[in-house]
Amino acid sequence: MADTSPAPAAARRGSDYAGLSRRIAQAGLLERRPGYYAVRIGLVAALFAGTWAVFAAIGDSWWQLPVAALLAVAFGQVTLLAHDLAHGQISRSRRTSRIAGLVAGNLTVGLSYGWWMDKHTRHHANPNHEDHDPDVSPDVLLWSQKQAEASRGVARVIGPWQAWLFFPLLTLEGLNLKVASFRALRRPSLKGRTTEGLLLSAHVLAYLGAVFAVLPPTKALLFLAVHQACYGVYLGCTFAPNHKGMPVLTAEDELDFLRRQVLTSRNVRGGRLMDIALGGLNYQIEHHLFPSMPSANLRRARPIVRSYCASLGVAYAECGLLESWGQALRHLHEVGRPLRQVRR
Known part of the structure; x- marks a missing residue:
């Protein structure tokens, strides 16, 4: 897919976004980086295959638990490559990107590429919008006090303490993505459902077959638990610090493309x-x-974007990883405040 965000209305000639886009294009930062991705894909493939080779070599041993954590890192890196494929960063060809995405997502890590790409496209179009961004839709966690006041079921029970439960819940995210991927196969709108289903099933059979072929049931189950928990936390550490704790938009917020992003x-x-x-x-x-934009170019784009935002008076948020988590957790705690007051 060439680009998961729609062509912004704000990109009209003379708009703030158009001015920034011209600077980025003149710097050559939108050009493909085939050499970078060839090396990155090779290293990730070596990590993935090497970890499974170590798993096979160690055999029946409790030393497999650190291997499970390392495998979670390998799964996370493959998922990040699938993300870049979905955005068209690696190849301009939609067909090539889709085939590679199905291999990386469905077959390698058990994540439906088509389902996730649709979800991520909607996120990019309206980031942190409580009505349109699926990443902040009320499910188990709540992202605005409006959602908290209207919450029901599990979300209302967890809501008052969701900041404290956030990291424990992340350990289930890897499993949650697999379940959501299989559930998505029931949607008629999902392109290539048969192919996606076959690849997801092949992943599950190969994954479970390999683990139970090498380890006895108790160790196998513990290996799976450690691997999926670490994978979920790693994904959370990759995606959550970027938006959680930032302003949640509503229908009343009318922002142009640059400011919305x-x-x-x-x-x-x-x-x-x-x-x-x-x-x-x-x-x-x-x-x-x-x-x-290829991920290798984002570092070079940063000073251009930061300077441009400063010239417009647009706030540019940046902090360390721990502080980003602090902001996210404080936001979750504040969102749950109305529910805590109800319980008093």
């Missing part, structure tokens, strides 16, 4: 190691403004 996003500082761990998503502001 910048004011709801947060960058995470941390240098090259953070770039690798988060797959470039630590430059979330730049990524939301230019979704098809």
Whole structure:
């Protein structure tokens, strides 16, 4: 897919976004980086295959638990590559991106590429909008006091304490994505449901078959639990710091494309190691403004975007990883306040 965000109305000639877009294009930051992605894909493939090789070599041993954590990192890195494929960062060809995305998402990590791409497209179009962004729709967690006041069921029970439960709940995110992927197969709107279903089933059979072939049932179940828990937390550390705790928009908020993307996003500082761990998503502001920009170019785009936002008086949020989590957790705690008051 060439770009998961729709062509912004604000990109009209002379708009604020158009001015920034011209600067980015002149700097050559929208050009593809085939060499970078060839190396990155090779390293991730080596990590993924190497981890499974270590798993097979160790055999029946409790030392498999650290391997489960390492495998979670490998799964996370593959998921980040699937993300870049969905945005057309690796290839301009939609067909090539889709085939590679199905292999990386469905077959390798058990995540429906088509379902996730549709969900992520809607997120990019309206980030942190309580009516349109599926990532802040009320489910188990609540993201605005309006959602808290209207909550029912599990969300209302968890809501008062959701900040304290956030990280424990992240351990279930890997499993939640697999369940959501299989549930999405029932949707007639999902393109290539048969192919997606076959690849998801092949992943589950190969994944469980490999683990239970090497480990006895008790160790196998513990391995699966550690792997899925670490995978969920890793995904949470990759995606959640970028928007959680930033302003939640409503129907009353009328912002142009540039401000809608910048004011709801947060960058995470941390240098090259953070770039690798988060797959470039630590430059979330730049990524939301230019979704098809190769992740290797986001670092270079940052000073251009930051300076441009300063010239317009648009707030540019950036902090360290721990502080980003602090802001997210404080926001979750504040959202749950009306529910705590009801219980008094």
